[in-house]
Amino acid sequence: MFNGIFTLRNVSVPASALGRVDGSVARHDISVTDGIITAIGPATTGAGDLGGRLVLPCFTDIHTHLDKGHIWPRKENPDGTWTGALQAVLSDRTGRWVADDVARRMDFSLRCAWAHGTAAIRTHLDSNPPQHDISFAVFEEMRARWAGRIELQAVALFGPDVMQDRAALNAVAARAKAAGGLLGGSLAVFEQSKQAMLALVETAGNHGLDLDLHTDETGDPGAHALRHLAEAVLETGYTGRVMAGHCCVLTVQDGETVARTIDTAARAGIAVVSLPMCNIYLQDRAPGRTPIRRGATLLQEMKAAGMTVAVASDNTRDPFYAYGDLDGIEVLRESVRILHLDHPQDMAWDWLRAITSAPAAHGGFAHTGTLRVGGPADMIVTRARSWTELMSRPQTDRVVIRAGQQIDTTPPDYAELDDLMGAGAPE
Numbered sequence: 001m002f003n004g005i006f007t008l009r010n011v012s013v014p015a016s017a018l019g020r021v022d023g024s025v026a027r028h029d030i031s032v033t034d035g036i037i038t039a040i041g042p043a044t045t046g047a048g049d050l051g052g053r054l055v056l057p058c059f060t061d062i063h064t065h066l067d068k069g070h071i072w073p074r075k076e077n078p079d080g081t082w083t084g085a086l087q088a089v090l091s092d093r094t095g096r097w098v099a100d101d102v103a104r105r106m107d108f109s110l111r112c113a114w115a116h117g118t119a120a121i122r123t124h125l126d127s128n129p130p131q132h133d134i135s136f137a138v139f140e141e142m143r144a145r146w147a148g149r150i151e152l153q154a155v156a157l158f159g160p161d162v163m164q165d166r167a168a169l170n171a172v173a174a175r176a177k178a179a180g181g182l183l184g185g186s187l188a189v190f191e192q193s194k195q196a197m198l199a200l201v202e203t204a205g206n207h208g209l210d211l212d213l214h215t216d217e218t219g220d221p222g223a224h225a226l227r228h229l230a231e232a233v234l235e236t237g238y239t240g241r242v243m244a245g246h247c248c249v250l251t252v253q254d255g256e257t258v259a260r261t262i263d264t265a266a267r268a269g270i271a272v273v274s275l276p277m278c279n280i281y282l283q284d285r286a287p288g289r290t291p292i293r294r295g296a297t298l299l300q301e302m303k304a305a306g307m308t309v310a311v312a313s314d315n316t317r318d319p320f321y322a323y324g325d326l327d328g329i330e331v332l333r334e335s336v337r338i339l340h341l342d343h344p345q346d347m348a349w350d351w352l353r354a355i356t357s358a359p360a361a362h363g364g365f366a367h368t369g370t371l372r373v374g375g376p377a378d379m380i381v382t383r384a385r386s387w388t389e390l391m392s393r394p395q396t397d398r399v400v401i402r403a404g405q406q407i408d409t410t411p412p413d414y415a416e417l418d419d420l421m422g423a424g425a426p427e
Ligand SMILES: [Zn+2]
Pocket: 063, 064, 065, 124, 214, 245, 314, 315
């Protein structure tokens, strides 16, 4: 057990884990005293030699839905599509998402994330009135309960109906502001797309809120929400931070349209988060047909254009994604495979920043997602010693150290939620 004063002797540490834009890995000794990293020096050999096991910073999961999590047993997605998911969630939310229900599922999700080594989470909260009052109150309670373990941020999520209703939009923005949250929303193909983005950006500016949107989560090439968002930011002079999630449509549009959107988004300073596991579940799904277009956005091109890029969990065991457990290693591993982040090999490790320091810095978290002298000893020690060893197993035997103490990495038991699942609970 790692606890108190100890040294992780002769461990492999990616340079990206130290906050550098760099694909290299080197052996180090990491010394810890009373929860703080006191030294990161050249590797030595001797007692407690860990033989090159990889040490990673704790994760920053910048795009999740803690309010929806784990409803799958009582509300499945009927056909596995995005529309099916939207309707299923709407029907489950109506009347069922009372404070106790949301709180218990949220706490369950946070215990999963904690067990896997996540230190910071941003969650979207379905905020169509009156749900915004219920869910933001639960969120505030949960943020206090988890303070010092998982740092939490919340984004108000809603559809174009709220974007077009100034009174509703202002009410939701005010609630998000009171909770220290962000303004969000989801938009894809929509006739008044540009006007909706202008309304959103102006409202965020008026309330002093940062933005985090679901944009273009579709395979319909007529969607341009990301470009319209970027144009709205540039035209209004909005100075808050902006993140856009999904951006699936870029995988089906022509080269000129894609180049224009990425250029505009880069100039507007927009950060993008890709949710590859959710995308391959929902995108291009049709009965009896094998999917061809997998929907995970052009993250390599965005990174090359100088944009901040991240990967994250998105949904867990709800109609938008039937699986998932808020496990940063699973997200990184699947993102690498789906988005081909593993070549060129000498820069593969740099993508670790996409689920650690890059989203942490963009989100303004106290958790930096880096290993640094003087910083908290929040880290993950794996049995893997190399990239291929890390990517080839789920790393369920990882050691998680939080504030210098090795924690119990047993995830919570699903049976705890059975009484919330009604007829959907296993017999
Ligand atoms: Zn989402």
